[in-house]
Amino acid sequence: MVKALLNVKKAGQGMGSDQKVTNLLSQLIKKHESGVLATVVSIQGSAYKREGSKMIIEAGGGYHGMISVGCLETDVTESAEYVYRTGKTLIKKYELDHELEWAHSLDCPGTVEILIEPIDSSDLWQRLADFYAKNEAVVVCKVLKNDDSDSQVLLVTNKSVYGSWSDEYFQETVVSIAKRKLLRLTPQSESICIETRAGKEETVFFDVYLGTSKLCIFGAGHDSVPLAKTSAILGFETTVIDPRPAYNTKERFPFANLLSAASKQVNIDSQTYIVIMNHHLERDAEALAYALKSEAAYVGVLGPRIRTQRLLGHLKNEGIVFTPEQLKKLFSPVGLDIGADTSEEIGLSIMSEIIAFRSGHQGSFLKNRPFIHKKSQVPVEHPL
Numbered sequence: 001m002v003k004a005l006l007n008v009k010k011a012g013q014g015m016g017s018d019q020k021v022t023n024l025l026s027q028l029i030k031k032h033e034s035g036v037l038a039t040v041v042s043i044q045g046s047a048y049k050r051e052g053s054k055m056i057i058e059a060g061g062g063y064h065g066m067i068s069v070g071c072l073e074t075d076v077t078e079s080a081e082y083v084y085r086t087g088k089t090l091i092k093k094y095e096l097d098h099e100l101e102w103a104h105s106l107d108c109p110g111t112v113e114i115l116i117e118p119i120d121s122s123d124l125w126q127r128l129a130d131f132y133a134k135n136e137a138v139v140v141c142k143v144l145k146n147d148d149s150d151s152q153v154l155l156v157t158n159k160s161v162y163g164s165w166s167d168e169y170f171q172e173t174v175v176s177i178a179k180r181k182l183l184r185l186t187p188q189s190e191s192i193c194i195e196t197r198a199g200k201e202e203t204v205f206f207d208v209y210l211g212t213s214k215l216c217i218f219g220a221g222h223d224s225v226p227l228a229k230t231s232a233i234l235g236f237e238t239t240v241i242d243p244r245p246a247y248n249t250k251e252r253f254p255f256a257n258l259l260s261a262a263s264k265q266v267n268i269d270s271q272t273y274i275v276i277m278n279h280h281l282e283r284d285a286e287a288l289a290y291a292l293k294s295e296a297a298y299v300g301v302l303g304p305r306i307r308t309q310r311l312l313g314h315l316k317n318e319g320i321v322f323t324p325e326q327l328k329k330l331f332s333p334v335g336l337d338i339g340a341d342t343s344e345e346i347g348l349s350i351m352s353e354i355i356a357f358r359s360g361h362q363g364s365f366l367k368n369r370p371f372i373h374k375k376s377q378v379p380v381e382h383p384l
Helices: 002-006 017-030 073-086 101-106 123-133 168-182 224-233 281-292 305-317 324-328 343-359
Strands: 036-045 054-057 063-065 090-095 110-118 138-143 153-156 190-195 201-209 214-218 237-241 257-259 272-276 298-301
Touching (some): 017 054, 017 063, 017 123, 036 073, 036 190, 036 201, 054 073, 073 090, 073 110, 123 138, 123 153, 138 168, 153 168, 168 190, 168 201, 214 224, 214 281, 224 237, 224 343, 272 281, 272 343, 281 305, 298 305, 298 343
Parallel strands (some): 214 237, 214 272, 272 298
Antiparallel strands (some): 036 054, 054 063, 090 110, 138 201, 190 201
């Protein structure tokens, strides 16, 4: 287990804590190594982590990843010993305002359900490990059962379905939900109660994995440095694009991929976020034209709104126009309004907005809210 962990990228190099756990899980599956996987499958009320948060427990009790602020990990680790011994799956329910002394002292009332299962090395899990390793989007659909019966698992991608259930009607319903999730910009992992053909209700956990988020920064000026650093710390695969060799150096951007040529060299998909900050009208216009017509989910432009309007006007005069759907992903001015002044604060403001957008949140104050994580009420479908 420790050897496998050492093969994971060093912290800060474009990999957040969740991605590290996913990569470690992928390695353990491929090497047929034992372990226990604990996953948050349901939250009611307030909690510090979301559905889909994971931790891996070793045979000796050590663990990697977190499923709470620290109040559940010890108890889940103890439960993992039972899973090791029996090979059975557990679903543990925690009433945080009643059961755990630490949780009570934190005063974070809520109900959390944790799926605790042995790490499998079957063919289906091997395929899942490949998806994780290749950063390919997949929804893992699991029927939640608190016993030792055969687990029902489906892997759903944009192109294929892996696994087979005896109830075809039930499977089609689950696949349809998973496919719809993959069409959204901000899909969330969640448990859903679904009726089978026989009229029985089964709870299915939809574990959404979209791969590593990517940030492309057009411009290697001084204010790009803290943005790239913050992006890498938060686990984004970061690329800086600038033709000036004196600025776009590994010394200034140690955790970023550096490109000096045209934007067409960048691999942009629906998990790519773009920030344009060349401080150069011609390069900004070229980058904006490319970004808005790409599959990127988000395009932010540094500077006042009137400057962006001039860029759009210039492009229109050149015969380059955009659809309403393409313009929806334009954020100008870029960043959350936190009163940012320094380059470091501006970088934090931009990344805060990107994370809020990715999570389907508005980025407003939590003050006076009854819950920490309020789910987005309106699912956002991908515009392209």
